[in-house]
Amino acid sequence: MHKLLLAVDGSAAAHRAVQYVVALAAVFPSIEVVLLNVQPEIDDWSVLRVLTREEVEAMEESRAGDVLREERAVLQAAGVRFTPLVEIGAPAACITRVAAEHNCDGIVMGSRGMGAVSAALLGSVSSEVLQSSDLPLTLIR
Structure with a gap:
């Protein structure tokens, strides 16, 4: 992976996703990030x-x-x-589109950790991104 889209929304899970990318970059220093x-x-x-x-x-x-x-x-x-x-x-559509436009190799984002019932009723951005993008998606809780 050379270029990642890192989607953040101000949540604690998103901040943990940033920490994950920092740790990943320590191992793979050539990583470029699109912080969205x-x-x-x-x-x-x-x-x-x-x-x-x-x-x-x-x-x-x-x-x-x-x-x-x-x-x-x-x-x-x-x-x-x-x-x-x-x-x-719309978050999921923007994440998917920006990742494609910037030729990203993967997407990293926080997951709010909704339960199955809440996610089914309300949907979730991470679920929508998973369904709409062909890129590998890493969710951080």
């Missing part, structure tokens, strides 16, 4: 009626920057080469 945070599109009418589309996009980008800040610091401290990236939209 996907923000849901803001579609609340009470927000959209008072803010311009550009202001809403700036809010979405700002939230993503907050999520990426800690993870960027961890990767930088470990000397891991990475490219931070923010996408706005």
Whole structure:
């Protein structure tokens, strides 16, 4: 594996996924990482009626920057080469698309650890990525 997409969402599981990639990079120093945070599109009418589309996009980008800040610091401290990236939209679709666009060899992401019933009713991003991508997927709990 030479290039990994590392999807983070601010959760503890995502932070453990970053730690996993740091450990992997210690063994395989040539690894490159695409550090991705996907923000849901803001579609609340009470927000959209008072803010311009550009202001809403700036809010979405700002939230993503907050999520990426800690993870960027961890990767930088470990000397891991990475490219931070923010996408706005449906998480699973964005993860799958970005991994393909950046010619990634695999995807690493945290799993929130929903039970089988919750996952069946609500679905999960990791389940959707597993079904929609042909790349190896490593889930960290």
